[in-house]
Amino acid sequence: MPWRRLGLVALAIAGTLIALVTGAGAASPSTTPAASPTVAPVTVPAQPETMLVIGDSYSSYYGDRHSRYPGWWAMLATDLGLEPQLDAMGGTGFLSRSSSCAHTRFKARLDTVRAVDPRILMIEGGRNDWRRCTRDGRVVEATRTEIERATDGFFAELAGVWDELGHPRAEVYVMTPWGTTKARKGRIIRPIVQAAAERYGFSWVDTESLTLAQAPDGIHPNNDGSRFLRDQVLQNSDLADRFPRV
Template sequence: MARHGHGRRVLVTVALALLISLGVTAGRQGAIGTEPGTGPFPQGVVVVGDSITARYDDDPGSPEQGWWSFVGRHFDTEVRTFAQSGSGYQRPGHRCGGNRFIDRPEAFKGPAPSVFIVEGGRNDWATCRQGGLVESTDAAVQQAVDRYFDVVERSLPRTTRIVVLGPPWGPLDPWQQRRITSIVHTAAKRHGLEYVATKGSLDRPGRTVDGVHPTLAGSRALGDVVIDALSKRPPR
């Protein structure tokens, strides 16, 4: 009998330890923002973007931690990314073999997010023709941006806060930066969407690895710009 009692006590002890362990794990997950339902954006954040989003991870302390990771962890909310290197409003990614923002309907599936962010435009200075790149016209970029914003507005409820980031741009190609940024900004205003300027976040020394893609400092700086914008009431 004593042996059976001892066995039951061991089982109870193990069960309690397991429950405590599970509780700690769930608490950690909530703290790092991997589950929706906490913070000011309980339905999470969705990001559609290019390599400024796609090349980076959600690991604190990693040199590749993404701007969106800093945003998600600041607000303690889940961030889902639908991003591809080389892509844009009109330009397919992966050396003209990938897809454009508008080719990602999966970004609109599932429960509507609290915030929907469009990050991109950096690649739209050029378009693909016969497998190569040719400089795009202002009219072509404007048409592609307007078309995608139409899709975003139709696909999301009014409860979702739609944010358009000015194309994050490093020090390379300043003329293209002014040209493409102006087109995206004007289109966002025309559609009545919230626009967040990112100028200054990546064009300072040490903010990019190659004049285009962020270093950790660059991702943190871009994340800070977005955090500051989301912390304010959206403009009416």
């Protein structure tokens, strides 16, 4: 009898051990590796390339595409899929430093060209270059020779900067918008700017003079005038072909 009781106790212990081992095995992690969670790649949108504009009040008096009075340059940049950047001051030009003689000529903005290193460079100006400032700060009428010298000097320096940046010179676009006032001076200045730009291999963009309906003060474009200038640039340059978003 004691032997039989001892055998039953042994069987009971063995059963308990089996249950413990089986339970531990069920609770242990599976030997099959768990699948790694799928992480979607982060897509960083491409930054648009820059279109830098150096100009006068035809550019500086106006805002971006969402403003009440968007500039011709803002409309153009939107059409081309470029990011516009503006360095423009009213009354300035290749020679002129404004009627107050307080601003800089275009030449002083070549550092902006170096810093921005734009995809496209627009030079808009010449309208104010019928005048110049004397050393004592007076405004006097400029001669043809003075206009030619200042314009050629600017484009000569710009050519060096643009070459340093490694861009084709044809990617600089030059225009001289004009209204109805000082039409005779326009017939002198616009050919001077065109000749100097083309002499250094830059792209001249011909623009028709704005009408009084497009520039009521005889100079500055209204919204219709700004759209007209944008259209002129697209029609009279290769930009629409080079940037097919248009």
